[in-house]
Amino acid sequence: xxxxxxxxxxxxxxxxxxxxxxxxxxxxxxxxxxxxxxxxxxxxxxxxxxxxxxxxxxxxxxxxxxxxxxxxxxxxxxxxxxxxxxxxxxxxxxxxxxxxxxxxxxxxxxxxxxxxxxxxxxxxxxxxxxxxxxxxxxxxxxxxxxxxxxxxxxxxxxxxxxxxxxxxxxxxxxxxxxxxxxxxxxxxxxxxxxxxxxxxxxxxxxxxxxxxxxxxxxxxxxxxxxxxxxxxxxxxxxxxxx
Amino acid sequence: xxxxxxxxxxxxxxxxxxxxxxxxxxxxxxxxxxxxxxxxxxxxxxxxxxxxxxxxxxxxxxxxxxxxxxxxxxxxxxxxxxxxxxxxxxxxxxxxxxxxxxxxxxxxxxxxxxxxxxxxxxxxxxxxxxxxxxxxxxxxxxxxxxxxxxxxxxxxxxxxxxxxxxxxxxxxxxxxxxxxxxxxxxxxxxxxxxxxxxxxxxxxxxxxxxxxxxxxxxxxxxxxxxxxxxxxxxxxxxxxxxxxxxxxxxxxxxxxxxxxxxxxxxxxxxxxxxxxxxxxxxxxxxxxxxxxxxxxxxxxxxxxxxxxxxxxxxxxxx
Numbered sequence: 420x421x422x423x424x425x426x427x428x429x430x431x432x433x434x435x436x437x438x439x440x441x442x443x444x445x446x447x448x449x450x451x452x453x454x455x456x457x458x459x460x461x462x463x464x465x466x467x468x469x470x471x472x473x474x475x476x477x478x479x480x481x482x483x484x485x486x487x488x489x490x491x492x493x494x495x496x497x498x499x500x501x502x503x504x505x506x507x508x509x510x511x512x513x514x515x516x517x518x519x520x521x522x523x524x525x526x527x528x529x530x531x532x533x534x535x536x537x538x539x540x541x542x543x544x545x546x547x548x549x550x551x552x553x554x555x556x557x558x559x560x561x562x563x564x565x566x567x568x569x570x571x572x573x574x575x576x577x578x579x580x581x582x583x584x585x586x587x588x589x590x591x592x593x594x595x596x597x598x599x600x601x602x603x604x605x606x607x608x609x610x611x612x613x614x615x616x617x618x619x620x621x622x623x624x625x626x627x628x629x630x631x632x633x634x635x636x637x638x639x640x641x642x643x644x645x646x647x648x649x650x651x652x653x654x655x656x657x658x659x660x661x
Numbered sequence: 662x663x664x665x666x667x668x669x670x671x672x673x674x675x676x677x678x679x680x681x682x683x684x685x686x687x688x689x690x691x692x693x694x695x696x697x698x699x700x701x702x703x704x705x706x707x708x709x710x711x712x713x714x715x716x717x718x719x720x721x722x723x724x725x726x727x728x729x730x731x732x733x734x735x736x737x738x739x740x741x742x743x744x745x746x747x748x749x750x751x752x753x754x755x756x757x758x759x760x761x762x763x764x765x766x767x768x769x770x771x772x773x774x775x776x777x778x779x780x781x782x783x784x785x786x787x788x789x790x791x792x793x794x795x796x797x798x799x800x801x802x803x804x805x806x807x808x809x810x811x812x813x814x815x816x817x818x819x820x821x822x823x824x825x826x827x828x829x830x831x832x833x834x835x836x837x838x839x840x841x842x843x844x845x846x847x848x849x850x851x852x853x854x855x856x857x858x859x860x861x862x863x864x865x866x867x868x869x870x871x872x873x874x875x876x877x878x879x880x881x882x883x884x885x886x887x888x889x890x891x892x893x894x895x896x897x898x899x900x901x902x903x904x905x906x907x908x909x910x911x912x913x914x915x916x917x918x919x920x921x922x923x924x925x926x927x928x929x930x931x932x933x934x935x936x937x938x939x940x941x942x943x944x945x946x947x948x949x950x951x952x953x954x955x956x957x958x959x960x961x962x963x964x965x966x967x968x969x970x971x972x973x974x975x976x977x978x979x
Contacts (some may be wrong), residue, residue, distance in 0.1 A: 423817055425939045426751035434946045448759045449744065 439532035440522050442539055442552060450533055451510055457534050458509055462502045468617050469495070469607055473503050474658065475624035478597055484562045486589055486596045488647050490578040490655070491567035492605035495615060497535055499601055499622050500565050513556060514565035515540040515549075542570055550584055557594050568644060576605035578655065581648040586640030590633045598625040598647055600654035623654045662785065663845045664727040673905055674724070677850040680902075681717050684858070688713075709950030716948070716957070724849055728785065728840045729774065731849065735837030736770030738958055743829045745945040745953040749936070750821050757805050758822045765798035766830040773838045786841035794834075798826050828931065828962055829955065835965040842978045847905035852921075852968050855898050856960045859891045859925040866890030875926075880933035888926050895922030908976065916971050924963035932959035 428445045430438045438444065465471035479485075487500055497514045504512050516537035521527050531537040538556065540549045556562050566588075568581035589596050600623045608615035628650070633639045668674050692710060723734045743762055747753040772791035777784050802822050806815040839848045867887025875883040896918035903914070932955055936944060945953025972978065 425749070426754070427939060427941055428748040428751075428753060431745075431749050431941055432943060432946050445748070446754055446756070447744075448753070448756050448763065449740070451756070 436525055436528055439528050440539065443556070444532065453533055454509060454536065455506060458501065458506060461498055461534075465495075465499060465502050465620065469603075469615070469620040471499060471502065471620050471622070473622045473624065475626075476503065478624040478627055479503060481595060481627070482561060484557050484560050484594055485564070486557065486585075486594055487563065487565045487599055488581075488585060488596060488651065489565070489567060489599040489601055490573070490651050491569050491571065492573040492576050492601070493608045493610070493615075494572075495604040495608045495620060496567065496572075496601050497537075497565065499604065499620060500599065501535060503622055503624070504563065508561070508563060510536060511561055512536060512563040512565060513538040515553060515567070517542055517571070518549075519543065538564070546584060550588055553588055554592075557588075557592065568647065572610045573605070574610055576609070578648070578652050581644040583637075583640050583644045585647060586630075586643035587635065589630045590635045590640055590643055591631060593629065593631040595627045595629060596647065597627050598650040598654060599623065600625070600651050600658075602655060602658065621658070623658050625650055625654045662728055663724070663731075663840060665725060668725045668727070668846075671846050673844075673850065674846040676904060677846070677854065678721065681721060681854065685714060685717055688861070705950060712948050712950045720853060724846070728845070731840040731845075732770055732773045732837040735773075735834060735840075736766060738954060739766045739769070739830050739833055741947065742833065742944075742953075742955045742958055743825050745947070745955045746825045746829060746935070747821075749939050749941050749944055750825075752818060752821045752825070755818055757809060758802065758818050761801050761805055762798070762822045762826045762830065765794065765801060765826050766834070768797065769794050769830055769834040770837060773834065773841065784841065786838055788838075791834075791838055794831050795827055798830070799823055802826070824935075832962045832966050833958060835969045836961055839965065839969055842972070844906060844908075848968070848972065851899075851902055851905040851917075852964060853961070855895060855902075855917075855921045856925050856964045858898065859895050859921055860929070860960050862894045863887040863891035863926060863929075876930060876933075879930055879937055883926070883930070883933075891926070892922035895925070906972075913971070913975055917968065920967045920971060921964055924967050925960040928960045928962035928964065931962065932956070 430441060430445060433441075479487075489496060489500060497516075500514070501509065501512060514535050514537050516522070516531050516535070516539065518539035518541045521531035521537055522539045531539075538549075538552065540553075542549075553564055553566070556564055566585055568585040569579045570582050573579055602621040602623065603619050607618040607620055628647075630643055633643060663671075689710060692706060696707075723730050740763060743766060744753070744759075747759050747762075752759060769791065772787045772794060774785075775787050777787060778789075802819055806812065806819065836849070836852065839845060839852065842848050863883065864887065866889075867882070867884045870886040870890070871884030873885045874881060875885050875888050896915075898921070899909070899914040899917045903909070906913070906917075909917070932944070936942070943952030944955040947954045948957055951957050969978070
């Protein structure tokens with residue numbers, strides 16, 4: 420009789436906070452349950468308090484791996500984008516979050532890892548390693564990556580230039596890229612405010628794109644970032660100014 | 662029924678409110694003497710000692726808070742203990758089976774919490790359902806591969822989850838059910854205090870006189886000397902702390918000593934055996950200096966049910 424083989428979790432000897440900080444995280448039914456429950460509450464709260472509305476929802480309906488690119492001006496952005504996804508995909512959706520902001524203190528780590536399933540993205544040092552982490556994630560079909568290529572929340576509500584990393588991630592890769600624009604999130608919860616105020620928030624989902632035919636050289640990468648920036652801005656302008 | 666209102670008027674709980682800090686202080690003094698007086702290297706032991714202080718305060722606070730917090734606390738310990746087991750054994754990847762065991766553990770807590778059904782004498786805790794829990798939990802676990810139409814590798818998952826549920830969810834869950842007893846303060850405080858003291862004594866005697874390994878294939882650090890020393894302490898302790906259960910006669914006191922002195926190391930070894938086969942050193946890292954939650958509660962796995970049934974045989978629990 421053959422003996423059983425046990426596949427222990429690779430982080431058995433680490434305390435909980437360290438386990439939440441590492442990526443990819445090991446599956447955990449308790450965390451999934453808590454996340455699904457909190458997601459339901461957040462969805463209801465967005466619907467009622469912010470009169471959350473989604474335009475172009477059909478553009479998100481795909482079973483392939485997806486990169487969602489959006490403007491960033493508020494903490495509400497991530498919550499709104501997650502609320503636009505079906506509940507069963509919640510645990511496969513990873514918003515890239517600043518490692519130096521969200522994965523520093525213990526409470527923020529809990530919120531980022533449990534509520535939003537965030538991927539810790541180092542934006543100052545070893546950016547390349549973070550990008551390769553994102554790239555590994557996309558090699559698994561059905562995974563969803565949420566990226567704010569501006570790199571930080573905008574202080575004015577204006578959409579700033581996109582960093583070229585987003586281009587490097589999607590150039591020459593058969594992955595669907597969906598540009599999105601979040602309207603009203605800045606007024607509802609700008610950077611520096613402690614709590615959101617009850618203002619309307621709208622998510623506009625653009626047409627999906629694919630950059631598999633592009634090369635991963637510097638010119639193309641910057642061009643893709645600029646194209647996506649334009650696409651996001653156009654979505655915002657088309658549906659009236661913010 | 663134990664509650665915060667009765668806790669401070671209860672002589673047994675008040676006594677433990679003194680005994681526990683005094684024993685911790687005594688232990689700390691001895692450690693301090695060894696560290697500064699004899700200049701022994703004790704770095705890791707201080708970490709373990711600090712965790713003891715934290716755990717003892719939380720434990721006393723929960724028992725003070727009453728019946729519901731004790732049962733809820735035991736249920737949480739079971740849940741996180743089982744989680745450690747699932748993560749080490751590889752069961753954690755299967756959402757359905759782990760979910761079923763969590764549901765079973767919650768049901769164990771529920772059975773200890775609800776009032777007795779009509780037809781039985783009034784009181785807290787649904788004893789019949791509590792005792793039938795393995796039946797329902799195992800039925801649920803067996804149902805999962807059938808509903809999912811899977812066969813490959815399912816026997817291993819079912820076996821692991823059944824062991825996990827019985828050991829960690831149900832047998833350890835008896836500790837929560839003890840909170841329903843009329844003499845809950847005495848039973849709970851004694852069982853926890855005596856079992857943990859037995860652990861500490863086994864460790865200390867083993868360090869001092871340990872020569873012969875107790876079970877060399879299972880746990881290389883445990884020795885006969887440590888186990889026998891701890892056994893001797895456990896046999897004397899019921900007489901020293903007789904006020905915890907003033908109605909116990911000599912037979913019951915001897916049985917209590919035997920249950921703690923033999924059940925404690927058995928529970929410890931049963932978890933060591935699981936760890937040894939899996940190949941991990943600790944089940945987790947939740948408690949600094951101790952390892953995982955399961956490494957701490959393991960001795961109670963046998964003691965809690967054996968003690969509860971012994972007390973229930975001779976006296977009415979309520």
